[in-house]
Amino acid sequence: MKQVLIKKGEVFLDNVPEPQVQDGYVLVKVRYSLISSGTELSGLASSGESLIIKAKKQPEQVKKVIDQIKSQGLFETIDKVKRKLDEAKPTGYSCSGVVVNVGKGVDEIKVGDFVACAGNAYHAEFVNVPKNLAVKIPSKCSMIDASSATVGSIALQGVRRADNRIGEFVVVIGAGLIGLITVQLLKASGCSVAAIDIDDVKLQRAKELGADYIFNNMDEDVVAKISALTNFSGADSIIITAGSKSSELSQTAMEMVRKKGKVVVVGAVGMDLKRKPFYEKEADFLISCSYGPGRYDEAYEEKGIDYPFAYVRWTENRNMRAYLELLSDNKTNFSRLISQTFELDDASSAYKYLSENRNGIACILKYPDNDQTTGQTTKVSVNQNTFKGKDKIRVAVIGTGSFALNTHLPNIAKLSSMYHLRAVVSREGHKAKGIARHFNADYCTTDYMEVLKDSDVDMVMISTRHNLHAKIAIDAAKAGKAIFLEKPMAMNDEELLDLTTVLTESKVPFIVGFNRRFSKYSVELKKSIKNRISPLVISYRVNAGMVPLNHWTRSEEGGGRIIGEACHMLDLINFITDSVVIEVKTNAISHQSSKQLSKDNFISTLKYADGSVATLIYTSQGSNKLGKELIEIFCDGSVYIIDDFKSLSSYGKFVKKNSSKKIEKGYLEELHEFGSYLIKKEKLSVSIQDFIYSTQLSFLINSQVE
Numbered sequence: 001m002k003q004v005l006i007k008k009g010e011v012f013l014d015n016v017p018e019p020q021v022q023d024g025y026v027l028v029k030v031r032y033s034l035i036s037s038g039t040e041l042s043g044l045a046s047s048g049e050s051l052i053i054k055a056k057k058q059p060e061q062v063k064k065v066i067d068q069i070k071s072q073g074l075f076e077t078i079d080k081v082k083r084k085l086d087e088a089k090p091t092g093y094s095c096s097g098v099v100v101n102v103g104k105g106v107d108e109i110k111v112g113d114f115v116a117c118a119g120n121a122y123h124a125e126f127v128n129v130p131k132n133l134a135v136k137i138p139s140k141c142s143m144i145d146a147s148s149a150t151v152g153s154i155a156l157q158g159v160r161r162a163d164n165r166i167g168e169f170v171v172v173i174g175a176g177l178i179g180l181i182t183v184q185l186l187k188a189s190g191c192s193v194a195a196i197d198i199d200d201v202k203l204q205r206a207k208e209l210g211a212d213y214i215f216n217n218m219d220e221d222v223v224a225k226i227s228a229l230t231n232f233s234g235a236d237s238i239i240i241t242a243g244s245k246s247s248e249l250s251q252t253a254m255e256m257v258r259k260k261g262k263v264v265v266v267g268a269v270g271m272d273l274k275r276k277p278f279y280e281k282e283a284d285f286l287i288s289c290s291y292g293p294g295r296y297d298e299a300y301e302e303k304g305i306d307y308p309f310a311y312v313r314w315t316e317n318r319n320m321r322a323y324l325e326l327l328s329d330n331k332t333n334f335s336r337l338i339s340q341t342f343e344l345d346d347a348s349s350a351y352k353y354l355s356e357n358r359n360g361i362a363c364i365l366k367y368p369d370n371d372q373t374t375g376q377t378t379k380v381s382v383n384q385n386t387f388k389g390k391d392k393i394r395v396a397v398i399g400t401g402s403f404a405l406n407t408h409l410p411n412i413a414k415l416s417s418m419y420h421l422r423a424v425v426s427r428e429g430h431k432a433k434g435i436a437r438h439f440n441a442d443y444c445t446t447d448y449m450e451v452l453k454d455s456d457v458d459m460v461m462i463s464t465r466h467n468l469h470a471k472i473a474i475d476a477a478k479a480g481k482a483i484f485l486e487k488p489m490a491m492n493d494e495e496l497l498d499l500t501t502v503l504t505e506s507k508v509p510f511i512v513g514f515n516r517r518f519s520k521y522s523v524e525l526k527k528s529i530k531n532r533i534s535p536l537v538i539s540y541r542v543n544a545g546m547v548p549l550n551h552w553t554r555s556e557e558g559g560g561r562i563i564g565e566a567c568h569m570l571d572l573i574n575f576i577t578d579s580v581v582i583e584v585k586t587n588a589i590s591h592q593s594s595k596q597l598s599k600d601n602f603i604s605t606l607k608y609a610d611g612s613v614a615t616l617i618y619t620s621q622g623s624n625k626l627g628k629e630l631i632e633i634f635c636d637g638s639v640y641i642i643d644d645f646k647s648l649s650s651y652g653k654f655v656k657k658n659s660s661k662k663i664e665k666g667y668l669e670e671l672h673e674f675g676s677y678l679i680k681k682e683k684l685s686v687s688i689q690d691f692i693y694s695t696q697l698s699f700l701i702n703s704q705v706e
Contacts, residue, residue: 001377003124004344006088011348017378019126026134027127028129028134032367033092037177038243086438090122096117096149098112098113106304114146116134116149117134132317145334145335156322158178160319170236172211174240180209182266183195183209187209187211193211193212195211195215196214198216201359203215236258236261247269249269254285292315294307379445382436382441382444393420394457395412395457399463400463421442422456423444423457466491482678483510485510486512488698496692496696514568514571514670514686515669516666517685519669521647526575533636537612538634539634540572541617541629562705570694577608629642647660
């Protein structure tokens, strides 16, 4: 499918795989999409900024880069930054179209419905939108008008935050797209409205759309004007829809508003404000959050969990519906705000028009009205020089989250004498295409079944969300593909049994990403204690760090931090002891709060059949200034210490001191060993039983933590 992308200040149309519908989502064939003169032009401009300018604007990102250099190395970090700068990004957030497919859990919307979409409603022929960000279009509302549902709901939420009453006097600062819609909404609510802007043409448009008064704040003393119009009482509320880095607009608004009035910020403005007007007037200074309640809430937007109607009357979905009804009843007019309409193939001209025409407000992209059905372009070729030889392992990477992008794919490139990247699979087509292009893959796709059907794929690397691991691995095993499966191996005993059954029957080569046992530090340690006499005493401390409560790893997709991450540590302890656990006792913190969860803060003591004991201390309560992992092994009068996989040292028995400037957890070594196994049939140092055992141990500890 065709999609509009931006990169380095340029707009271009690219052919990318179309998205697959997800559970709780609707797949929409787009008819019209809206290009706004504010948000999108701003995004386009920022994409073309130099690295120095970006660094000045986002100093917190500079600190992250410095931290990454310390932990991952200079060259790896430079490559990551270059890849980020070279990334083409999607644009667009408001469109209308027809539903061509619906996922599980979607009941109100059916195939064939005409809908307006928000959120990831990109400028693309097909969009995959969460059900709470799609609304059916009323019969009297045109598809073109409905494509403005997102900006309309943004304006409507600003008006709701002001909470005006019939007859009140309201000032709208900024007569751009959202400002002009706001003027109409206020007039429909029975308010007197004054519009302020620096552009006379836009002000005249505001007048035509119902504004009672218009003022150019470049030529007039707007504070005095508003004061005179309100009998020196001040406006009941001020809604700022303009964008400015300066705090002048916010300060002016506070000077114009009456005592006990309201200032609502919809646009992005500076807020370095003087205290006196706030203090004297005791006015409310409010922020309007985009489309309304639900915005930026993953549970609402991505998982489709609605807020109770009685307690949250106007969510972003209900705001979108209300705005479309106003359009349908001719109480607001969007068609008069359209500067020009362009065909999708001429999208770059639309951006150019808005950039060069100061009076441009919004443009509409019109999409081909043909009978093309979904499912035709889930696979797109990237590199025409497809590798056909058999001397390398042809691998498809399924899932392109940050870990795969920053670790696995670069490692595949480093091992280019062993691996050839055949395909990249990602949920988002533009992302799949960009990554495939960067790492020189043959093709990209949004459907992992495409690579399982491909006879030129020898191995799949599965690095998706955790809840999909077992399912995709089972499908891959049935397709006869070698499998590199990121941890966890499964999310529960049932999944684990199903997967191991299929692996046993298919006998496909298989490995789980328990990389720490492959680290050079772990391997050297194991050699040092090979001929030990006494049992081991092991202390493994994990300074795991805080993860937000709404992070996906805590959800059903992630399974929690014990199954999702602590399985790593358990596998390494098993590797070091080379014995079988006979007893496990786990205790966790009992104080439950919004930030400290028991499954993030626990101590497990493991007793092994050979007499060894190990303690795993896992906590999120530590400081990020301390390294993440510290492993101490006591044995035969000696102590061995692995410090954050940057060094191995010993006391007692001599071990050659080994250290590195960056963290080395064995990712590359594991991939190399699996490649040697596939190509040269060299024996793996780990068995499927090791993977099963470590996974079952994580299930057991997870069950012991309340």
